[in-house]
Amino acid sequence: MTAMPIEANFSELIQKPKDTVARMQGSARRGIRLHRRDAEDLYLTTAARADEAVQVVDSTTRIFVAMMKSDPQATKILTHVFPEAFPWVRFLPEAAVREFLVEFVETARAAVDLDNVSLLAPVIAAWKSTALIHADKDLHRELTTPAGEDFGPVEPPEVPLRVSPKA
Template sequence: MVTEVQWHELQRDPKGVAALADEGDVRVRRRDGASLLLIREDRSQSAADGAVTAARALRNVLAHLPRELAARALLDEFPWVDVLPVEEQAQFALDFARAFQASAELGQWSVLDQTIREWRSTAIIHADPELAGKLAGPFDGDFGPVPAPTEV
């Protein structure tokens, strides 16, 4: 459970907010920025250790399943996986397990988020046969300069 307080409450009564953090996580709402989340360090480390253990267990479970079955196990959460070719479904399951473990061990969930975003984009391409055909090549000629990602 997350208790919510306003920034001014933290400023006015830091000991009271600290007492709330002893009981559970505290979300501090700010008007001029993103909310802050106060978590006691001992609970944070326990959560991180649990995430790493879960990631290792998931990787091992998926590694012992036939690749096609591992991909099917992820369909409830990621229904777009069904659009991918069978061999790519299996590769998604493998990439997902590796990214999950890497994210847990690094404490940076952006690794897993990036993997999911890339595979979802791949599924979008496969869902559009015309686009998939264009991207399958072959390509003739030069398509000109590619703008930097910030220019798009």
């Protein structure tokens, strides 16, 4: 079972920083979600905890890459077990699951090199959307059936030339 994150209002951190940080350190996740009224929530954790998360992604990615390079069967096995981590891949064709696996591992490796594991989120979201299309037979048919009349190439929009003011 996954531990629920501790939550607080951002103002609580400002008004009672020691108490709020103590709550964070006492939580299983060692982090706290800070709600803000006029902006996106923040997640507060220690630098060591954030570094550990990046190390886990890096280590796991390196294991997957090494497996995939050392034995062609590894990709087949990983493709077969991927639905345990991402249940929605069951709606993708097998070749697409393999493609997602490769893109996921390559992006994870690049994201760790850039010290920004959040770069994986758009890859997962895009493939999840693709699975959703495959799961909805009517939508899949509509998106993959030729539309009929082709109106020809589309000209790129004109982009006004921006001249920055001299300082």
